[in-house]
Amino acid sequence: MKKVLNKILTILVLVFCMSILALPAESTPITGKVGSTVHVYLMNQDPDPADSGKYLDLRWRVVVTKIGTIDELEFYLDAGYPFLFEAGDSPKKSLGRVVPSNEMEEYYVLHYKLKVAGDALKGEHNVSLRWNDGSGGYTEKYFTLYVDPSKPDFTIGALRTSPERLVQDTDEALLKVDIANIGSEDAENVKIALSLPEGFDASYAYSDEDALGTINESESKTAYFYIDTAEGLQPGEYNATITITYKEDDDEDNQYRTKLLPLNIPIKGSPYLVIESVKTSPAEVYPGTYVSLLINVKNTGSEEVDAASLRVFKDSTQPFDFDEKSDFIGKLKPGESGEALIRVQVKEDAPPKKYLLDVELRGVETNKDTVVLFSRTAQLVVCPAKESSTSLLLPIVIIIAAALVVGIVLYKKRKK
Numbered sequence: 001m002k003k004v005l006n007k008i009l010t011i012l013v014l015v016f017c018m019s020i021l022a023l024p025a026e027s028t029p030i031t032g033k034v035g036s037t038v039h040v041y042l043m044n045q046d047p048d049p050a051d052s053g054k055y056l057d058l059r060w061r062v063v064v065t066k067i068g069t070i071d072e073l074e075f076y077l078d079a080g081y082p083f084l085f086e087a088g089d090s091p092k093k094s095l096g097r098v099v100p101s102n103e104m105e106e107y108y109v110l111h112y113k114l115k116v117a118g119d120a121l122k123g124e125h126n127v128s129l130r131w132n133d134g135s136g137g138y139t140e141k142y143f144t145l146y147v148d149p150s151k152p153d154f155t156i157g158a159l160r161t162s163p164e165r166l167v168q169d170t171d172e173a174l175l176k177v178d179i180a181n182i183g184s185e186d187a188e189n190v191k192i193a194l195s196l197p198e199g200f201d202a203s204y205a206y207s208d209e210d211a212l213g214t215i216n217e218s219e220s221k222t223a224y225f226y227i228d229t230a231e232g233l234q235p236g237e238y239n240a241t242i243t244i245t246y247k248e249d250d251d252e253d254n255q256y257r258t259k260l261l262p263l264n265i266p267i268k269g270s271p272y273l274v275i276e277s278v279k280t281s282p283a284e285v286y287p288g289t290y291v292s293l294l295i296n297v298k299n300t301g302s303e304e305v306d307a308a309s310l311r312v313f314k315d316s317t318q319p320f321d322f323d324e325k326s327d328f329i330g331k332l333k334p335g336e337s338g339e340a341l342i343r344v345q346v347k348e349d350a351p352p353k354k355y356l357l358d359v360e361l362r363g364v365e366t367n368k369d370t371v372v373l374f375s376r377t378a379q380l381v382v383c384p385a386k387e388s389s390t391s392l393l394l395p396i397v398i399i400i401a402a403a404l405v406v407g408i409v410l411y412k413k414r415k416k
Contacts, residue, residue, distance in 0.1 A: 038073065038131055039063040042143050043109070052149035053118035053248065056083070060129065062095065062108040070098040070132070077112055079127040082120035082147065089113050118257075120147050153183035154244050156261050157220055165370075167270040168233035168301075172203045172226050177242065177263065179212065180220035186249040187215045189256070192223040195241040199230045200265070215246075235269035235302055272301030273308060273361040273374045276337060280380065287319075287350040287385045293342040295378055297361060299332035305363035305372065308332050310340035312378070313358040319350035319382075320357075332363070344380070352384040 039062075046057040058077075064070070073095040085091060089112050098106065110129075125147055130140040157178030166173055175194070181187055190212040194202075202208040203226035210223040223242075240263040245256050276296040285291045299305055311326040327340035361374040 037065045037070070038139065039065070040110070040129060040131065040141060045145055049146040049148035050116045050120075052082070052116050052120040052147065052151060054116055056114045056116055056145075058112045058114065058145075060110040062110050064098050064106040064108070065104070072096065073098045073132065075110055075129060075131045077127060077129055079112075079114060082117035082125060083127065083145075084115045084117060086115040116147060120149060122148050150184045151248055152181050152185050152187035152215070152217070152246060154187075154215075154259055154261060155180050155182050156242060156263060159263065159265075165268045165270070166229060166266060167268055168229055168272060169231040170229045173229060175225040175227060175265070177223045177225070178220050179215065179223055179242075179244065181215040181217055184217060186217055187246040188249055189213070190215050190221075190244065190246045193243040193245075194223075194225050194227075194263070195243065196227060197238045197240055197265075199233045199238065200240070201228045201230075202226070203228050229267065231272075232300075233267055235267050238265045238267060239263075240265050269302035271299050271303050271305035271332070271334075271363055271365055271372050273305065273332070273363065273372070273376075274298055274300055275359065275361075275376045275378055278378045278380070284383050285346060285381060286383050287346055287352075288348040289346050291344050291346060291380075293344060293378065293380065295340045295342065295359070296337055297329055297332070297340060298337040299334055302334055304331065304333045304366040306331050306366050308338060308361065308363040310342070311360045311362065312342055313360065315358065318355055318357070319347035320355075320380075321345040321347070331366075346382060350382050352382050355380045355382065 041061045041063070043059040043061045046059075047054070050056045062073075062075075064073070075093050075095070077091045077093075079085070079091070093110065093112070095108055095110070123146070124144050126142055126144055128140055128142045130138055132138050157180050158176075159178075160176040162174040162176075163170070177192075177194075179190070179192060192210045192212060194208040196202070196208065207226035210225065212221045212223060215221050242261040242263050244259045244261065246259075247254065247256055274297070276298045278296070279294040281292040281294065282289075295310060297308065297310060299308070308329040308331070309326060310329060312322060314320070314322060314325065321344070323343040323345070325342070327342060329338035329340055332338055356377040357380055359376045359378050361376055363372050364370065365372055
């Protein structure tokens, strides 16, 4: 009985030892053909995390155990987007012929230099390294690399305007746009360009551009633009585009980069007064006469105006005097018209031609207590002066008198 137990124990010990020998070593980091003589460990990536648009150094520790000779130990790095082979390296590398020495293990360093795409997203990205294992097969191992782009990034902050309420037909309106760098790196040589939609124009050359210099990380600067808005521009939000060009701090390629951001320009509703027509009484105007100007004013805007009035400005170079320079029109709803009457004295020496009178239309925007002013012109045509009846009779009288004198002279000669 004791002999049987000893045999059983001996068998169990042998089975246990064989099972232990059959288990793979925990330190073996590779997958693939069992019994491979090559082990690869990622030593480091520099920088860690990798930065978009920058170069990345990868180093692996290659350990070859003392089992036979490997005629050609080759490695192939399969690195897809966002990693690029733009630094002179190729995916395939060889360590040549590996011959065992007196040491139990041989150590090598495998180096790759890659470039990270400029638009690489933040997060984990996998690469794989494949090599022949010295026994006719190959081994492949996956490694995870982390990318955290360190670069400028921009957003638009506050938009302020002067005047505070932008309306149609405004010249040299000031737009102040805050540009914030929300990235993790300074931006250098920052230039801003404003692309305007239909109905808007730059007030003058380059007034739709601004140079901001360097915008440091987590800081902002203000871009200034001067624009004109067109007559008839309807209230609403208009889509413009901000184009930001900049260079990244310490950029090895020294390249300008571009980012486009949307900018909404608000146009508010408002009254808009125009002169529709000008009538004169009498219909024809002559030097040395009085004339009444009946000026028709219309509100073509989108808001009501209270206490609309008209005022004419006297120009010392024009041959006119005014009994009254202004007239009250009253409330005008959108689309409504009203009239103003102005009395004008035309001077005797007024040259016959078309004159343009400077006119100001004024009112108060209903429910807002905002005074609105509009500069307009009213046309007045002065005709050539009429010849008087006296001036027409004078030549006739002269002719008759001359005829009488001639007749008397002839009569006296005959009598002699």
